[in-house]
Amino acid sequence: xxxxxxxxxxxxxxxxxxxxxxxxxxxxxxxxxxxxxxxxxxxxxxxxxxxxxxxxxxxxxxxxxxxxxxxxxxxxxxxxxxxxxxxxxxxxxxxxxxxxxxxxxxxxxxxxxxx
Amino acid sequence: xxxxxxxxxxxxxxxxxxxxxxxxxxxxxxxxxxxxxxxxxxxxxxxxxxxxxxxxxxxxxxxxxxxxxxxxxxxxxxxxxxxxxxxxxxxxxxxxxxxxxxxxxxxxxxxx
Numbered sequence: 001x002x003x004x005x006x007x008x009x010x011x012x013x014x015x016x017x018x019x020x021x022x023x024x025x026x027x028x029x030x031x032x033x034x035x036x037x038x039x040x041x042x043x044x045x046x047x048x049x050x051x052x053x054x055x056x057x058x059x060x061x062x063x064x065x066x067x068x069x070x071x072x073x074x075x076x077x078x079x080x081x082x083x084x085x086x087x088x089x090x091x092x093x094x095x096x097x098x099x100x101x102x103x104x105x106x107x108x109x110x111x112x113x114x115x
Numbered sequence: 116x117x118x119x120x121x122x123x124x125x126x127x128x129x130x131x132x133x134x135x136x137x138x139x140x141x142x143x144x145x146x147x148x149x150x151x152x153x154x155x156x157x158x159x160x161x162x163x164x165x166x167x168x169x170x171x172x173x174x175x176x177x178x179x180x181x182x183x184x185x186x187x188x189x190x191x192x193x194x195x196x197x198x199x200x201x202x203x204x205x206x207x208x209x210x211x212x213x214x215x216x217x218x219x220x221x222x223x224x225x226x227x
Contacts, residue, residue, distance in 0.1 A: 004157070031213055043158070043203065056214055061175035091157050100207025100215055101146045101165065106157025 004107035006092050012113045013082045021077045021110045023092030029105070032075045033096030034067055037089040037109070049075060050098040082114045127224040128194060135190040136221045138204030147180055147187040148215065150203045158203060158217075163188070196227040 007023040013019050015020045034046040036059075047057040049069040060067065064082075069075040079086055089111050093104040128134055138147070145166050150158035162178045164171040164187065171178045177190045187204055201222045205215040 033213070035217075042219050045214050045216065048213060050213070056212055058214075094159070095213065098213040100213050101163065102213070103148070103160045103163065104150075104158075104205075104215060106159065108155065108157050 001052040002095050004036050004092055004105055006090075006107035006110050008110060009108065010029035010111045010113070012115065014115055015083060017080050018060050019079045019082050019086075019112055019114075021058070021079075021092075021112070023075045023077070023107060024073060025075070025092070025094030026105055027073070028063060029096055030072070031095045031102075032069060033095070034075070035091040035093065035106075037091055038087075046077070048098070055098070079112075082112070084114045087112055087114045117128055119129065119224050123127070125222045125224070125225065130194060130196050130227050132194055132225075133190065133192045134194055134223065135188050136202050136223070137187075138187045138218050140185050140204070140206045140216075140218070142206070142216075143162070144185075144206040145208050147178070148205045148207075149176075149178055149187075149189045150205060150217075151200045152203065152220075153200045154161075161202075194223075194225045196225050199223060199225045 007022045033048040036044045045059040047067045049062050052069045059082045064080045067077045089109040091109045093106040095102040148163045151162045152158040162173050164178045164180045175192045180187045201220045203220045204218045207215045
């Protein structure tokens with residue numbers, strides 16, 4: 001089991017460019033989560049899916065951020081018109097069925113730097 | 116100690132010492148999970164304790180939960196240099212579905 005796979009590991013974009021981050025959850029897991037980590041804000045919940053359906057996007061900035069899960073083997077987080085304040089480590093996690101009483105298995109993250 | 120709005124805390128100890136990290140949370144929780152994050156990696160779960168449990172042990176780790184004071188602790192006995200990491204508590208409750216809210220974290224440095 002390779003664990004949760006996130007690509008790319010590092011991404012550098014210019015201000016105003018688009019960034020797409022990819023996540024491959026653990027095979028057989030039905031829930032996928034996205035978190036953002038910064039020194040100032042810590043680990044912030046963004047959104048999660050269960051069985052590919054969006055369940056809770058309460059942490060997603062209303063503009064420029066979108067997440068999709070087109071199939072059970074991958075999810076994407078897209079940031080349009082990136083801004084310097086979007087610089088962060090974006091972490092994807094998966095869990096077996098999607099319960100707060102389950103273990104979240106995190107990937108190693110994508111470090112996004114917006115110049 | 117840490118909770119949702121506190122900045123990252125830091126502790127530095129000598130290898131072999133015991134350490135306890137504390138976490139306070141603001142909302143009713145059904146479960147507290149403790150995670151450890153090493154440099155360049157995502158968080159990895161260490162222990163999960165439910166609201167009907169007061170204590171949970173796993174190897175050198177011991178977690179406690181006090182729902183009346185809305186606090187949890189994680190103790191590590193006989194620390195090793197490899198325990199150097201950031202430790203997070205995370206809380207979840209039924210009305211929030213699967214969403215976990217993470218505390219600010221404690222950066223633990225264990226000096227060899």
